[in-house]
Amino acid sequence: MNTLAPFLPTIAALVKIGLLVGGLMTAAAYLVLVERWMAAWVQDRKGPNRVGIPLTKIRLFGLGQPLADGLKIILKEDFTPRHVDKVLYTAAPLVILAASLAIFAAIPFGSVLPPLGIPGLPDPVPFLVAPGLDVGVLWVFALSSIAVYGVLLGGWASNNKYGFLGGLRSSAQLVAYEIPLGLGLLGVVLAAGSLKLDAIMNAQAESGVWYAFAQPLGFIVFLVASFAEAARLPFDLPEAEQELVGGYHTEYSGIKLLLFLVAEFLHMVTAAFLIVIMFLGGWHLWGVTGSSQEVTWLGAFIRFGVLSTKIFAVILFFMLVRWSWPRFRFDQLMNLAWKVVLPLGIANLVTVATIEEFRPQLVERLGAGPAGVIALAAPWAVFFLGWIAAGMLTPSGTDNTPIRTHNMLDAERELVEV
Amino acid sequence: MTPLPFDPLASGPLLAGAVLATVASLWLLLPNGRDTTSARWLGALLGLAALAAFIATGRRLGGLGEEAVFLIVSLVAVISAAATIVSRSPVYAAIWFALSLAGVAGVLLVLGAQFLGVATIVVYAGAILVMFLFVLMLAQPAGLAPYDRVSNEPFLSALAGAVLLGVLSLSIGRLSAGPASCCDLPTRATATVDTTAAPATAPVATVVDPLAENHVARLGGELFGRHLVAVEAAGVLLLVALIGAIAVVSRGEAAHAAEATTAKGPAAGRIAAR
Numbered sequence A: 001m002n003t004l005a006p007f008l009p010t011i012a013a014l015v016k017i018g019l020l021v022g023g024l025m026t027a028a029a030y031l032v033l034v035e036r037w038m039a040a041w042v043q044d045r046k047g048p049n050r051v052g053i054p055l056t057k058i059r060l061f062g063l064g065q066p067l068a069d070g071l072k073i074i075l076k077e078d079f080t081p082r083h084v085d086k087v088l089y090t091a092a093p094l095v096i097l098a099a100s101l102a103i104f105a106a107i108p109f110g111s112v113l114p115p116l117g118i119p120g121l122p123d124p125v126p127f128l129v130a131p132g133l134d135v136g137v138l139w140v141f142a143l144s145s146i147a148v149y150g151v152l153l154g155g156w157a158s159n160n161k162y163g164f165l166g167g168l169r170s171s172a173q174l175v176a177y178e179i180p181l182g183l184g185l186l187g188v189v190l191a192a193g194s195l196k197l198d199a200i201m202n203a204q205a206e207s208g209v210w211y212a213f214a215q216p217l218g219f220i221v222f223l224v225a226s227f228a229e230a231a232r233l234p235f236d237l238p239e240a241e242q243e244l245v246g247g248y249h250t251e252y253s254g255i256k257l258l259l260f261l262v263a264e265f266l267h268m269v270t271a272a273f274l275i276v277i278m279f280l281g282g283w284h285l286w287g288v289t290g291s292s293q294e295v296t297w298l299g300a301f302i303r304f305g306v307l308s309t310k311i312f313a314v315i316l317f318f319m320l321v322r323w324s325w326p327r328f329r330f331d332q333l334m335n336l337a338w339k340v341v342l343p344l345g346i347a348n349l350v351t352v353a354t355i356e357e358f359r360p361q362l363v364e365r366l367g368a369g370p371a372g373v374i375a376l377a378a379p380w381a382v383f384f385l386g387w388i389a390a391g392m393l394t395p396s397g398t399d400n401t402p403i404r405t406h407n408m409l410d411a412e413r414e415l416v417e418v
Numbered sequence B: 001m002t003p004l005p006f007d008p009l010a011s012g013p014l015l016a017g018a019v020l021a022t023v024a025s026l027w028l029l030l031p032n033g034r035d036t037t038s039a040r041w042l043g044a045l046l047g048l049a050a051l052a053a054f055i056a057t058g059r060r061l062g063g064l065g066e067e068a069v070f071l072i073v074s075l076v077a078v079i080s081a082a083a084t085i086v087s088r089s090p091v092y093a094a095i096w097f098a099l100s101l102a103g104v105a106g107v108l109l110v111l112g113a114q115f116l117g118v119a120t121i122v123v124y125a126g127a128i129l130v131m132f133l134f135v136l137m138l139a140q141p142a143g144l145a146p147y148d149r150v151s152n153e154p155f156l157s158a159l160a161g162a163v164l165l166g167v168l169s170l171s172i173g174r175l176s177a178g179p180a181s182c183c184d185l186p187t188r189a190t191a192t193v194d195t196t197a198a199p200a201t202a203p204v205a206t207v208v209d210p211l212a213e214n215h216v217a218r219l220g221g222e223l224f225g226r227h228l229v230a231v232e233a234a235g236v237l238l239l240v241a242l243i244g245a246i247a248v249v250s251r252g253e254a255a256h257a258a259e260a261t262t263a264k265g266p267a268a269g270r271i272a273a274r
Helices: A006-044 A065-075 A086-105 A136-157 A163-190 A197-207 A216-229 A254-279 A297-324 A329-365 A366-392 A407-418 B006-027 B037-057 B064-086 B090-110 B112-137 B154-177 B184-196 B215-225 B228-264 B266-273
Strands: none
Touching: A006 A086, A006 A254, A006 A297, A065 A254, A065 A297, A065 A366, A086 A136, A086 A254, A086 B090, A136 A163, A136 A197, A136 A254, A136 B090, A136 B112, A163 A197, A163 A254, A163 A329, A163 B112, A197 A254, A197 B006, A216 A254, A216 A329, A216 A366, A297 B228, A329 A366, B006 B037, B006 B064, B006 B154, B037 B154, B064 B090, B090 B112, B112 B215, B215 B228
């Protein structure tokens, strides 16, 4: 045992990585099935319910479907068209999948285990691959911006106009929505006083106020931005099937296509993780999980269950939105990013900074109770003001009818008549 | 982490050889219109030799795992930086640059500067380089003209770069070999952090481990304490640039509108302004 002691943290990290990657990959496969069920439910049909245990008649509600799909796409011919840039064409899916898996090094997937009492291991054991990383939020932010490369390179290397357009659209969209995403993150970081995601969860558990309630505007901004970053349906312009065939992965097939699709799903899972951890209290649930760092085995399990349930609920929300909303047009997408979400994000950040600056004085003057009420009421006031302002200043619809004129003077005459 | 004794006289010839090999290798590799396969192979081999020589003149970090990881990420950074300047395709150059940035971020992470490492990726690889790629892909989908693909002064630029590299290696080697060695700097930094950082986040004075708790809080205390003026100045500079960009764009629109007004009468001007 003593000879193993120096390697124990490494072994613990490897075990966590194994659990996390295995769990994520399985989850991604079965979430595809859930998404198809959801689609079937929204569209009032049955969905995949046939595939069960092979060579028997047992159907098991279609639970064998992901295995069959995965086997099929892996065994398909991995076809590389002749007109592609081979190096980047091969690298793109690898880059995007590696980046979206590496994100999870800094994302906690539970609270802590009770002390194991193994010498050489820090107690209590956190549900986190890299507990020493002090910049967890920034790590997530950095790697989600690396994922753009996969899309951009995939689109460019395909040497196909649809793929190229998809890549360009995607990069413009991701760069635009990274800013509101960062503003949403910053508000939470400022309130929690830490860049570590587990510390952010602990802060919410201790105060009992989830940041979705303390910073409603920040929550909305972050939600919209993370939908856009995950390229889910109201924002799925990078691969709009009706316009771009498949977008940046038009030319891909077989296992490379699978890598792209898994990475896309992982983006959604990451977004769900972040929304839950940063705004919905993480593993905390009032009266169920407690808030201290000392846990029993049962407590640790309950916290893991609460976190997973919340994440699954957010993922279901993502899917429901996908099957119920139409897609934005590109100018609407950009207007929303730069003219609505960005100012709202700045408003949220300023509010949070002001509150956090004056919180000690307020507590000193008014006592903890009234100060807490003010600190909760002010963001909500800003939320409604921002909502009203956004509604009044930005038209909900745009007039798309082209002005059919021969010269500018005619157009002006028409406008004057109107 | 005790540095091995560094002897400039003993490693001097090695360093000089490394510099010469770098010059030759870069000169052979830089796009200069010759483009023969044998020259490029020779250049690559010379470059590897130069790299090995540079590594041999450096000092040890201590700790096998740390050293191996450091060596890998720094090799990635250096080799992809060289590949950035010698690659013919601008898109490939940008990708190599991204890889080089990833290597630099890895070096910073290994050395314990977590914030700098991650910020390098966020700022450079995540934002600036994506913009580069965007523009490169939009601007010249058919590739550059042949005269744009050659380096202007391959020999002089290779010479300047390699000599700079040699001088830096020599001076850094001397600095780290002297009595006031590596561990002087962190102690001083920690001491100053203690006086300036906010009381809530001030670390214990004896902590020198850069991977210790509250790494970012200490960095923030340092930035907004001792270097407050510099930070504010940089912020104002960026704000000025932002306002300038907006002013240029809106003036361009106004000029466009005025042009339209003079050309087609006031009505057209009003439309353009709308």
